[in-house]
Amino acid sequence: MAHRPIRSNDWGFPRWRGYGSGREAKPVRLCDRHGCDKPGDCPAPKSPNSPDRWYFCQDHAAEYNRGWDYFQGLSAEEAAERERNEARGAAGYERSRHYAWAGPGDGTRSRDERRALEALGLDEDADFEAVRGAWRRLAKENHPDVRPNDPQAAVRFQTVQAAYEVLRAAEERRAA
Numbered sequence: 001m002a003h004r005p006i007r008s009n010d011w012g013f014p015r016w017r018g019y020g021s022g023r024e025a026k027p028v029r030l031c032d033r034h035g036c037d038k039p040g041d042c043p044a045p046k047s048p049n050s051p052d053r054w055y056f057c058q059d060h061a062a063e064y065n066r067g068w069d070y071f072q073g074l075s076a077e078e079a080a081e082r083e084r085n086e087a088r089g090a091a092g093y094e095r096s097r098h099y100a101w102a103g104p105g106d107g108t109r110s111r112d113e114r115r116a117l118e119a120l121g122l123d124e125d126a127d128f129e130a131v132r133g134a135w136r137r138l139a140k141e142n143h144p145d146v147r148p149n150d151p152q153a154a155v156r157f158q159t160v161q162a163a164y165e166v167l168r169a170a171e172e173r174r175a176a
Contacts (some may be wrong), residue, residue: 031057044068113170116163128171135164 031040040055071079147153
């Protein structure tokens with residue numbers, strides 16, 4: 001029995017073919033809005049806490065979401081109760097932030113800021129004036145013009161400069 005070649009798009013190199021590049025037709029779900037013929041690739045809930053979904057195009061999904069009311073059909077007491085229950089689930093994380101479970105300190109400094117303070121030889125609760133003073137002192141001690149033949153001083157100078165830049169940027173973010 002003779003081998004019949006099968007027509008292919010890969011010219012004998014199957015790895016040239018991309019994923020999903022077969023010849024079969026792909027099913028396309030159309031937008032659920034009456035009269036729209038665009039693809040409906042944005043699911044939207046039909047009602048609160050329902051698994052049923054509408055599938056809209058981006059334009060109609062935006063229109064639908066503009067008018068969406070999460071508390072639709074609830075009385076004021078039921079809406080307040082639902083809001084309290086949902087806040088209770090996530091609010092614990094927000095309220096516990098001051099305990100700084102992620103690391104030492106009061107939770108206001110990032111890990112990069114703590115490393116920068118360590119490079120400057122300061123405590124974690126140092127204010128920006130202390131940072132500026134330590135930066136000036138260490139930069140003067142380790143400047144390449146002051147110690148021209150010391151490669152370790154140049155490395156320390158770069159470390160001090162980088163630490164100051166991190167802390168200065170964080171201070172500007174806090175001030176804004």
